[in-house]
Amino acid sequence: MLKAFADLSTPLVADACLRTGVPLRVAPPGIRPVVPGHRVAGRALPVRHYGSVDVFLEVFGRAEPGDVLVVDNGGRTDEACVGDLAVLEAAAAGLTGLVIWGLHRDTPELVEIGVPVFSYGGCPPGPVRLDEREPQALVSARFGPHLVGGGDLVLGDEDGVLFVAAERAEEVLTAARGIRATEREQARRIRSGDTLRRQTAFEDYLARRGADPSYTFRQHLRRVGGAIEE
Template sequence: MLKTFAELTTPLVADACVRLGVPLRPAPPGIAAVVPGHRLAGRALPVRHYGSVDIFLEALTDAGPGDILVIDNGGRLDEACVGDLMALEAKAAGLSGLVIWGLHRDTPELVEIGLPVFSYGRCAPGPVRLAEREADALVSARFGDHLITAGDVVLGDADGVLFVPADRAAEVLETARSIRETEREQARRIRAGDTLRRQTSFDDYLARRAADPAYTFRQHLRRVGGAVEE
């Protein structure tokens, strides 16, 4: 999955989801890689955190090669729920990364370990609470407004994290690749002096919109074969 995603970006994937009518499920703004430049792509391995790492160790017993641990810590900003030992354990289990709806700690060690970790940021204190575990603690994870299961894949880069249904992932990535090629050609032409306004026949769009106020730029882009927005 990471190899397939290698030449794509989350903005391209997001545009592909919109174009295909696949529900758009981004992680909340602010979730970012501990190490700038790190990327991840793989099947979601969901888990909910209640204050103890035992839930993570239990989740890893069902991990497959390349899975990504998706950790629901409720978006809390008062504790870190993952540090160096869990990152090392996840790496030893063959995971390709961790995505945390919350905070991490042991930042220098995480940088040294090299496993991609995405979170809201760093926090020195770990949890001192121990909440009651829910029945579906290893079945799904809340991540912002979204419920993530093993039926999802996770894609992350410098622009954030997206969750895509696994059964639509190949289609989404292929459409993202097509959008990328269109945008690359448009960018090449802009650099060569052919403005985006000329490429998209923007004057024609303005004339059509004047005649029909319901005519949108997205409709126009579909007609002329452009890719700027979805």
């Protein structure tokens, strides 16, 4: 999956979700890689954190090579829930990355380990609580407004993280590649002096919108074969 995502980006995938009608499930803003430039792509391995590392050690027993650990820590900003030992153990279990709805710690060690970790940022203290565990602790993870399960794929880069149902992934990635090709050609033409307004027949769009206020630029782009919004 990381190879399939290698020449794409989360903005392209987000636009492809809109184009194909796939629900757009994006992690809350601010989730970024600990190491700039790191990317992640793979099947979600969800887990909910309650204050103890035991839940991670348990879910690692279910891991398959290439999985991405998706950690639900409720978006908390008062504690870190993942540190260097958890990341090393994740790598030993075959995981290719971790995506945390919350904070991490041991930043220098995580940089040295090199496994992609995405979170809101670093925080010195770990948890001092121990909450009651839910039955779905190893089945699904909340991530902002979204529920992520083992049937989802995780895609992340410096723009953020999003989740796509596995059965729609190939459709979405194919659409993303098409959008990328169109946008690259548009960019090439802009650099050569052919403005985006000319490429998209923008004056024609304004005239059509004047005659029909319901006519949208998105409809127009699809008619002329352009890509910028989706």
